[in-house]
Amino acid sequence: MNTGSLKSFATKARLDLIKGVRARLSVVLAENSIARVESRDAIRALERAIGNYGREGVVDRVAYTWFNRIIALRFMDANAYTPSAVVSPEAGRVTGQPEILAEAKSGTFDPDIVPPKTAAKVTAFLNGTTPSSDPQGEAYGLLLEAYCRHWNKALPFMFEREGDYTELLIPSALLAADSVRAQAVETLTRGVCEDVEVIGWLYQFYISERKDEVFAGFKKNKKAGADEIPAATQLFTPHWIVRYLVENSLGRLWMLNNPTSSLVDQMEHYIAPVDDDTDFLKISGPEELKVVDPACGSGHMLTYAFDLLYSIYEEQGYTPSEIPGLILSHNLYGIEIDPRAGALAAFALTMKAAARRKLFLKKPVAPNVRVLEPVKFTSDELDLLRPPTIGRVKRSRGTETLDLFDPTRDEIDGFWNQFQHADTFGSLIRPDADLIAPLRTHVETLEDDILGAAELREAAENVLDQAEYLTQRYHVAIANPPYMGGKQMNPLLSQFMKNEYPDSKSDLFAGFIERCTGLALPHGAAAMITMQSWMFLSSYEKLRSSLLANQWITSMLHLGARAFDSVGGEVVSSTAFVLTNLPSESRNQAGSFIRLVDGNSESEKARALSAALSERTTDAGFHLASGDDFADVPGSPIVYWLSEKMRAVFTTGARLGTVASLAVGLQTGDNNRFLRQWWEVSGVRTAFSCTSREDAAASGARWFPYNKGGEFRKWYGNQDYVLNWENDGAEIVDFKPRSVIRNPKTYFSPSVSWSDISSGEAAFRRYPAGFVHDSTGHSGFGGHAVLDQISLLLNSRYVMEVMQVLAPTMHFHIGYVGLVPVADGVRALATSAVDDLVETSREDWDISETSWNFAQDPLVALA
Known part of the structure; x- marks a missing residue:
């Protein structure tokens, strides 16, 4: 599928329609x-609506809505689901x-679709009886209204009832050669419309510019409001990952329930169980199966589940x-907060059904797609x-059923108003x-003579129906949930996550992991x-502990970066996995x-998956691991690739944090104010070799060497900066609370x-005495022998492998380094080579004029 042409069409269509x-x-x-x-x-x-959303909000x-309708009608035209092409x-x-x-124009109207009055109006425009500057456009607008009303019966989620205000706002010039309608026909060819997946791609591309706007706001420290969450979090899942x-x-x-089923023959990415699995959910027939996507978007997960379920039913006769x-009616459920996405999901499922049964649209079954509404x-x-x-x-506790009791007033009121921010919290409620x-029973008893009883009953039933979707238990919960870190959440959402999902509050996707289980x-x-961050980071340690204590990681595709061609570079590093709720x-x-x-x-990752499934060897990337294996490593990271010998390293010996004193350093609060490159300041007022704070204070100097971390460099170097630490850092101390003086004794x-x-x-790197270290220049301290020993250890290949386990992201926090296992033999290491290694690196550093120990250009020395 040429997604480039789809993106060009959708982004231009959005601007034209607006x-x-x-x-x-x-x-x-x-x-x-x-x-x-x-x-x-x-x-x-x-x-x-303008009062609720603003004029531009209604326009958007x-x-x-009209984009959805136009692409829906084009898809139906291309597949001959419409009696005449609309x-x-x-x-x-x-x-x-x-x-x-x-x-x-030839006087032909479908009487089941176009009422006589509408046909008369159309005819009057076309024959000139009714004057108009655009008679064909006016006539087509009336016909389009009639067909949208007709399809409301079969597709109410896509086409509104008669009298909806969107009918008043049919975009003009739909008959023009460059109109959105014409572009839809040109782009959505019959070949493209053979696969309903096109609907998902169009949804992502239509909102792509809006997504860019939201992310630009994040860079300015803006937070995502309810209207921005769908655009900010939409990411269409590649089909092979869905499979x-x-x-x-x-x-x-x-x-598991039907070991001899031929279904296995069509499941290209199925991972057969390694051992006989006897503890699984028993089902007697396909109608029992319930699959939910609690953040369904345009329904991509559900449409492939439809295909698999169809084969299951077919196999069962x-x-x-x-x-x-x-x-x-029985198997598929979708939950969404964006009404337009929900409409597309319901449409996609209906088209799946229509593709299997041409007469389906004559007597359709409504898909179980629920858009959560604020109430x-x-x-x-x-x-x-x-x-x-x-x-x-x-609720039962184990096998014990507790006593009857009446819920409090606050519990009942809280139930009724739990959806007031449904467009923000979504399925996390x-x-x-x-x-x-009991509340549904009570609602049925409301007296009709109460003022507004009908509207109140309708709103209450809406809450109860939404609650039903969110309290059902399903055989499978499947999702590509929204990704949004705490820094992008608005205060309301951030507080909700802290209250309701304390173990996974760092990101929405982590909350959805809890919710799906x-x-x-x-x-x-x-x-x-x-x-993939939940697999490794310390901020998700409690979530990992909970998952390993209650679920089994049945399988996982560790995808890393570039699993989404639509997202460039290293922006999204991901993992796909299946968890099973097991005792x-x-x-x-x-x-x-x-x-x-x-x-x-x-494509490269998909090919690698096929190879791994075929070979099932570690060389091909296929690994076996259990929760007990992860528990051996501090923080229980999901380091499935570790050998048994490497895992044993973490169960013996001391930790580096007990051998050396590790410390984070100074945070100035304003580096532009307090830092300089060493050559920017007076050498007379700079002290390079103080050995303590007292020594520095007594020197009378203003500037002192500052360890600010820096680029990749082993053994020696990155000595560029000096810090204003005059009078024992008096000016920085007075700069609190923006400045933070950490571990000053070091x-x-x-x-x-x-x-x-x-x-x-x-x-x-080794740093001599005389430096103040920064919050990004993490440091270890100890006697000379200890520093030599840990220098050799930390720059070894062994620690590089260990750090891939403890800190597989770009961050090497001091807590991770402190967990490095130190075998007893490390203290007996011969450290004589350290001085030579440091000296070699120092000589390399000093040949640059930016080193304060630069003496002569090496080429001049050779002459």
Whole structure:
């Protein structure tokens, strides 16, 4: 699929539609417009929407709505699901007027779709009875309205009912050769429309410019509001990764229950169990299976699950005509916060069903796709929604059922208003399942004579239905969840994460890992693709501990960077994995891990996966590891590639942090104010060899050498900066709270130091006495013999391998280095080579004029 042409079309279409809708809005809202006379209800609804979202907010929403409708109609035209092509020319033509307009010109109208009054109006425009500056455009607009209303019956999520204000804002000039409609026909060829995956790509590309705007705001320290979260977090999942996730969760469950099933033959990325698995979720038939995507976007995960489920039903002997409806009604569930994305997901699933059964759209089954809507009740409404009493059984604890009790007033009110920020929290909301049934019973008893009873009952049922989706337990929860770190979260979302997901508050994706395991049944599976950071970073240690204590990592594709061709470079380093909710006695088995971090594109990684599945050897990247293996390493990082011998290293010997004193240094709060390159200041006022703070204070100097980390360099170097530490740093001390004086007792002491951040391996350097060290120039202190010993250790190949386990990201925090295992033999290392290594590196450093020990250009010395 040529995604380049799709991106060009979608991004241009967005701008064209916004421009067209904005112009149409001005006409419609004009004081004496025809719409104000003929469509008063729609105008009132439009004005309410402007009051809620603002004029530009409405323009954006309506443009998006018409984009969805145009691409939906084009997809249906291309697949002959429409009786006459609505946005496309007649079959066999690529350019020209839409077929429904051509038929209208010849006097042909479909009476089941175009009402007589509308047909008469169209005819009047076309024959000139009704004057117009654009008679064909006006006629086509009326026809398009009629067809959208018609498709509301089968596709209500995509096409609104009659009277919706979006009808007033049909973009103008849709018949022009360069219109969005014409571009859709040209770009979405019949070949492209053979795969409903195109819908997902168009969704991502349509919002790409909006996503860029949001990320530009992040760089200015702006936070993501509810309207910006969908754009900021959308990332379309490559199909081969979707296949891995679905096949190794849904497909695996089916194979465990049906070992002889031929389904395995079509699952290219299925990882067969290494050992016989007897502890799994038992199912008796396909209609039992429930799969949910709690952040479904445009439905890519669900559409492939549809394909797999179809094969399952077919294998079980179901009639082909009944299978699509059964899948949509029983098996697949999607939850989303973006209404436009939710509409596309429902559309994609419906098109999957229509592709399998041509008559499906005559008697469609609505997909179970739920867009979570914000709902908030007033105190008066809560008084009506609060039943006098509710006796209920508290959740079971093990095999024990606790006593009946009445929930508090706050619990009930909290239930009703838990969705007031649904467009921000989404599926991370965890409703109280025990309250749904009794509160639904109470809502049914509300008296009709209460003012606003119908509207109140509708809103309450909406809350209850949303809660049902979020409290069901599913056989499989599958997701590419939103990625958003704490720095980008708005205060409301940030506080919610701290309160509700304290172990995974650092990023939304981590919260969704917790949520998906909770949505899955006992012995059910959570299949996800997320950032890889949860596997290693200390900020996710509690999350890892919880997962290893409650779930089994059944399989994993460690993708690393460049798994998404649509995201350049090293921006997203990811991992795809399947977790199974298993009891402790079943979690000690080994899972399958495939290392794909070396591939530089989607295609390279996909080929590497095929090779690993074929060879199943460590050389091909196929590894086996269990939760007990990870527990051997401090912090329990998911270091599946470690050999048994390497894991044993972490269970013996001391840690570096107990052998040497490791310390983070000074944070000035304003480096531009307090730091200089050494050649920028007076040498007379610089002291290079002080051995203590007292010595420095007594020197009367202003400037002192400063260890600020720096580029990759072993043994010696990165001695460029000097610090204003006059009068024992009085000016910096007075600069609090922006300045932070850490570990001042270590200042001016000899050290081994390294940079906090490195794009490759860490490099460790010796610093003589006289330096103050920075917060990014982490340092180790001790006697001369200790510094020699740890210098040799830290610059060894052994520590490089250890650091790939302890700190596999770009950060070499002092906590990680302190965990380096130090075998007893290290203290007996011959350290005589250290002086030579440091001296060689020093000589290399000093040949540059930027060294304060530079004496002569080496070429001059040779002469």
